[in-house]
Amino acid sequence: MTASSVLTPERNRPALNSIADCIGHTPLVQLSRLFPGRDIYAKLELMNPGGSMKDRPARHIIEKGLADGILNQDTHLIESTSGNLGIALAMVSRLYGLRFTAVVDPKITKTNLNIIRQYGANVDMVSVPDAAGGYLQTRINRVQELIQTVPGAYWINQYANELNWQAHYHGAGTEIADSLDQLDYLFAPVSTTGSILGISRRLREKFPLLQVIAVDAVGSVIFGAKPGPRELPGIGASRVPEIFSPAELQQVVHVDDLASVAGCNTLLEQEGIFAGGSSGSVIAALQQLLPELPESARIAVILPDRGDRYLDTVYDADWVKTLRRS
Ligand SMILES: Cc1ncc(COP(=O)(O)O)c(C=O)c1O
Numbered sequence: 001m002t003a004s005s006v007l008t009p010e011r012n013r014p015a016l017n018s019i020a021d022c023i024g025h026t027p028l029v030q031l032s033r034l035f036p037g038r039d040i041y042a043k044l045e046l047m048n049p050g051g052s053m054k055d056r057p058a059r060h061i062i063e064k065g066l067a068d069g070i071l072n073q074d075t076h077l078i079e080s081t082s083g084n085l086g087i088a089l090a091m092v093s094r095l096y097g098l099r100f101t102a103v104v105d106p107k108i109t110k111t112n113l114n115i116i117r118q119y120g121a122n123v124d125m126v127s128v129p130d131a132a133g134g135y136l137q138t139r140i141n142r143v144q145e146l147i148q149t150v151p152g153a154y155w156i157n158q159y160a161n162e163l164n165w166q167a168h169y170h171g172a173g174t175e176i177a178d179s180l181d182q183l184d185y186l187f188a189p190v191s192t193t194g195s196i197l198g199i200s201r202r203l204r205e206k207f208p209l210l211q212v213i214a215v216d217a218v219g220s221v222i223f224g225a226k227p228g229p230r231e232l233p234g235i236g237a238s239r240v241p242e243i244f245s246p247a248e249l250q251q252v253v254h255v256d257d258l259a260s261v262a263g264c265n266t267l268l269e270q271e272g273i274f275a276g277g278s279s280g281s282v283i284a285a286l287q288q289l290l291p292e293l294p295e296s297a298r299i300a301v302i303l304p305d306r307g308d309r310y311l312d313t314v315y316d317a318d319w320v321k322t323l324r325r326s
Contacts, residue, residue, distance in 0.1 A: 020063070020095055023048050023055040024171050028179045028300070034270040034283070038290070039298040041180070043172055045305070046275055050088040051115075052305035053172065053195055058088035060167035061156055062096060071154060073097060078146050079156040080104075080139035083112035083233050084305055089156065090119035101150070103142050105135030107233055111309050133227055134238030160242035164194030165201070173202025176300055183207045185293065187286050188302040189215045189235045189278035190222055193244045195302065200248060203300075211250045215278070215285040218256040231257050231323060232277035232314070234305065253285035257323045260284055264307065264314050274307035277314050 016022055026047045031040045045053035065071035076099040079089055086102035093100035101122040104113065116123055124146065130137035147153040158164050176183070176199065183203060188196040193214075200212045219228030220236030222244065230236055255263075263280030266287075267273045282301050293299070313319045 018095055019049050020059050020092060023050075023059050025175065026172065028176060029271075029273075031271055031301075034266065035286075035290070037295075039296070040286070041298075041300045042271075042273070042303050043176055043300060044273070044303055045172060046273075046279070046303050046307075048088075050084075050091045051309065052084035052088065052276070053168070053302070054084040054088040054304075055091070056088075056171040057158065057161075057164045057167040057194060058085060058092045060170070061161065061163045062089070062092045062098065064163060065154070066096065071098065074152040075099070075154050076101065076150050076152045077156060078103065078143055078150065078153050079158065080136070080143050081158075083108050083116075083309070085156075085158055086116045086121070087112060087119070090116045090121035093121065094119045099152075101146060103139045103146070105139055107135065107231070109233065109309055109312060111312065112233075115309075130238060133229060136238040140239075158192045158194065159237075159239070161194075162243065164192055165198035165243055168195045168198025169202045171198070172302065173199040177203055177206045180298070180300070182298050183210055183300055184297040185211045185213060185299040186302075187213045187215060187282050187299065189281050189304060190220075191235055191237050192241045193222065194241075195304070197243065197245055197248060199302065212248065213285065213289065214249045214252040215282050216252055216254050217260075217281065218254045220254070223252045223254075225254065229324070232260055232281070234276060235260075235278035235281050251289075253288060255281040255284045255288075256325065258320070258325055261314050261320050261323070263287070264310070267303075268307065273303065275303045276305035276307055276310050279303040279305070279307075280314065 027044045028041050048055040078101050080103045103124045105126050126138045126142050147155050217230045217236030219230035221227050222237050260277050260280040263283035
């Protein structure tokens with residue numbers, strides 16, 4: 001890193017008004033131990049107060065909805081979520097006194113489920129897998145039932161909601177653009193694709209030649225691959241999101257669960273960064289592509305959530321033994 005090429009971060013922020021004001025302004029950290037001699041930065045979205053980058057769309061959607069009068073104190077928010085958006089919506093709903101029901105599936109970790117409940121949200125658990133072998137469609141069907149029957153119901157619909165990508169455009173996208181004066185590659189994991197699209201749309205305004213690499217799970221159907229078993233929550237999807245825009249992404253790397261676990265362990269051992277499963281997927285994808293990328297390339301990676309939620313999975317040797325090599 002040269003002093004001129006990374007702009008000075010802001011310091012001495014004034015006292016904040018609420019936990020919502022603590023969302024964002026996450027650190028950008030050079031991964032110089034894991035990738036010596038390379039110019040690689042990690043955006044630590046795991047340092048958001050709810051523990052993940054999903055705090056950003058939760059806050060943006062709720063605050064904009066309240067400001068526009070679409071949401072009010074009689075609103076009951078409903079969303080299908082594999083965990084992180086559920087936690088984020090539960091936190092921001094609690095702050096603004098809104099009711100919230102998270103529609104979840106059995107793949108949610110026990111810890112995430114407990115966190116959502118601690119914030120005071122309702123949990124509605126589906127149990128029957130969909131045709132693709134996941135639970136996404138079953139969860140969406142359950143949401144459709146709830147929006148017909150729950151008074152004041154409002155479906156966040158993260159897979160189709162334009163505010164999803166816009167939250168990341170104004171959030172991590174703007175923050176990375178403000179921190180760097182050069183950027184060649186962005187690596188980010190995908191599920192709704194809101195974060196990769198929002199961040200890259202903002203970054204391309206400053207770095208028009210930016211190459212955007214999506215990191216998806218083996219077994220996810222987002223990029224047209226066949227559905228298959230996958231165990232890590234957060235990354236991948238069993239249906240194609242409405243907001244998906246493949247022409248904006250230059251390449252996709254599919255990473256299996258075991259490689260993601262290895263990526264998490266490497267990140268922890270080399271950098272002391274304790275991150276969730278999809279962060280490990282990003283590190284594995286980067287390790288795979290790095291030999292093909294120019295030595296001088298500057299790369300940013302997104303690390304979406306914290307590792308403590310994965311103590312019973314990614315960081316549990318018995319759980320890891322149950323994973324299949326793809
Ligand atoms: C841990 C984790 N990684 C990656 C993603 C993918 O983000 P997006 O839905 O913005 O594509 C999510 C989304 O829930 C997530 O929770």
